[in-house]
Amino acid sequence: MKTNLLCRLMLVLLLIGLAGCVPSLPTEANPAKPSSTLKEPTAITVLYTSDEHGWMEGQKEGQGAANMVGLWHEKEGYPDKGRFLVLSGGDNWTGPAVSTWYQGSSMLEVMGAMGYQASAVGNHEFDFGLDVLKSRVTASPYPFLAANIDYKKTNAYPDDLGIRAFTIIDLQGVKVGILGLSTKATAYTANPAIVSVFNFEDYTAPLTQAAKDARQAGAQVLILVAHLCEQDLISLASTAQELGIVLMGGGHCHLGFSQMIGLTGLVDSAPFLRGYAYAHLLYNPDSGKTQVKDIGLQPNEGGKADAKVAKLVQDWSQKTNVQAGVVIGYLKNEIFRQSEAMQALIVGAWLWGYPQADVALTNMGGMRDRIPAGEITLGGITSVMPFDNTLVEVHLSGTELQSVLENKLLTPPAIGGLHRSGTQWVLNKTGKPLEHDAIYSVLVNDFMYSGGDHYTELARYDPKAYFTAIDWRQPVIDWIKAQHSSKSQPLDDAILTLEK
Numbered sequence: 001m002k003t004n005l006l007c008r009l010m011l012v013l014l015l016i017g018l019a020g021c022v023p024s025l026p027t028e029a030n031p032a033k034p035s036s037t038l039k040e041p042t043a044i045t046v047l048y049t050s051d052e053h054g055w056m057e058g059q060k061e062g063q064g065a066a067n068m069v070g071l072w073h074e075k076e077g078y079p080d081k082g083r084f085l086v087l088s089g090g091d092n093w094t095g096p097a098v099s100t101w102y103q104g105s106s107m108l109e110v111m112g113a114m115g116y117q118a119s120a121v122g123n124h125e126f127d128f129g130l131d132v133l134k135s136r137v138t139a140s141p142y143p144f145l146a147a148n149i150d151y152k153k154t155n156a157y158p159d160d161l162g163i164r165a166f167t168i169i170d171l172q173g174v175k176v177g178i179l180g181l182s183t184k185a186t187a188y189t190a191n192p193a194i195v196s197v198f199n200f201e202d203y204t205a206p207l208t209q210a211a212k213d214a215r216q217a218g219a220q221v222l223i224l225v226a227h228l229c230e231q232d233l234i235s236l237a238s239t240a241q242e243l244g245i246v247l248m249g250g251g252h253c254h255l256g257f258s259q260m261i262g263l264t265g266l267v268d269s270a271p272f273l274r275g276y277a278y279a280h281l282l283y284n285p286d287s288g289k290t291q292v293k294d295i296g297l298q299p300n301e302g303g304k305a306d307a308k309v310a311k312l313v314q315d316w317s318q319k320t321n322v323q324a325g326v327v328i329g330y331l332k333n334e335i336f337r338q339s340e341a342m343q344a345l346i347v348g349a350w351l352w353g354y355p356q357a358d359v360a361l362t363n364m365g366g367m368r369d370r371i372p373a374g375e376i377t378l379g380g381i382t383s384v385m386p387f388d389n390t391l392v393e394v395h396l397s398g399t400e401l402q403s404v405l406e407n408k409l410l411t412p413p414a415i416g417g418l419h420r421s422g423t424q425w426v427l428n429k430t431g432k433p434l435e436h437d438a439i440y441s442v443l444v445n446d447f448m449y450s451g452g453d454h455y456t457e458l459a460r461y462d463p464k465a466y467f468t469a470i471d472w473r474q475p476v477i478d479w480i481k482a483q484h485s486s487k488s489q490p491l492d493d494a495i496l497t498l499e500k
């Protein structure tokens with residue numbers, strides 16, 4: 001296996017080497033070249049995605065990482081015909097098994113092979129803990145950027161994790177400063193046990209400092225990669241323009257957009273590699289100014305798969321299929337499809353894995369199989385929950401939650417965190433009845449949130465729900481593993497203790 005990994009690494013390095021336009025990042029041993037000798041206005045093409053969430057295989061056929069690179073070849077002449085920047089707005093991983101089971105390392109390798117040169121630090125970059133983040137960032141073929149994170153205790157910048165405020169990329173004679181920002185929402189959208197050591201600062205001051213530092217380090221063009229929603233970018237746009245930032249890339253809200261505010265371009269792509277945003281820039285070495293010629297969005301459709309990236313993705317997919325046989329626990333008695341035990345296992349594990357939530361609801365139709373007695377495998381959990389759903393955190397008032405639970409048009413869902421006592425719904429966390437005006441955090445799956453099985457009230461009550469991007473099976477898998485069950489100590493009793 002080691003040799004195999006080594007081969008892949010060499011392949012990535014070879015790819016980077018072959019892609020003439022992909023610059024080596026400046027290090028102390030390899031400083032950025034002195035000021036440009038370019039005479040003519042110089043075109044730069046930015047290819048931008050965010051919230052890739054590990055979807056190297058694509059959510060449907062022809063929408064994967066390899067097809068995306070194919071489109072870049074076809075539409076933009078990437079990588080040989082011009083100067084290219086391939087950038088991400090963060091949340092590279094946490095998604096399907098092919099990414100999550102390897103804690104993001106598989107996606108990092110694929111994005112490296114695609115030629116990414118920098119990424120913002122998304123809230124999901126913290127999902128596997130700080131040690132994993134550090135090893136990912138250290139091994140990454142591209143840097144992770146965020147200027148607005150510091151340790152609460154010391155106010156120190158987390159450069160011990162390898163995160164940087166900015167990087168300078170020498171694009172064949174044009175020095176481009178890429179600045180990064182993380183969303184302030186990371187403080188409560190990532191696991192607090194992991195991120196509570198950090199402040200996620202307001203954006204303006206850290207961005208201003210990073211822009212100044214990048215200029216001092218020789219940047220001639222400034223671009224921002226930010227794990228920030230459109231509204232936050234719009235609020236920052238006038239500051240960005242004053243700082244001479246020509247392009248702001250967003251992330252986190254899973255909405256593609258492109259617009260100009262003054263002279264600054266704002267873009268974000270569709271999530272999950274469903275598409276990319278592009279910006280064509282023109283740098284004028286005489287005036288030192290950069291102009292946005294054209295920005296827009298391109299869906300990831302019809303791209304001829306790039307052979308090298310396709311091979312890499314295929315290798316990871318095969319490895320993941322082999323993993324499906326991995327045993328994660330042991331059951332004495334079969335758990336029947338849609339049984340009380342199955343409901344408890346799913347919603348209970350969600351609340352265990354996402355303790356910020358008060359209540360968890362999942363539609364009964366999403367439970368597709370039983371779990372036979374004996375060894376429980378990863379593939380067995382996939383059979384029960386075959387859809388690639390993710391968890392969505394919805395905020396509902398007591399009245400709204402009650403209306404969902406008592407809607408006669410719906411097949412009652414599996415309910416966790418809440419129980420019935422007489423005519424009242426009682427919250428397990430507090431032991432108190434639901435209050436009409438209090439706001440509760442409710443986990444559902446994205447199928448329900450999008451109105452599946454007639455759960456249309458959810459999005460109507462909370463149109464701005466938080467898409468956690470967590471695969472809905474992952475907490476179930478993680479909980480089963482954490483019980484360390486075996487033939488002599490089967491899982492059955494532990495399921496009864498799960499909060500339902």
Ligand SMILES: [Zn+2]
Pocket residue numbers: 091122123124227251252253
């Ligand atoms: Zn995010």
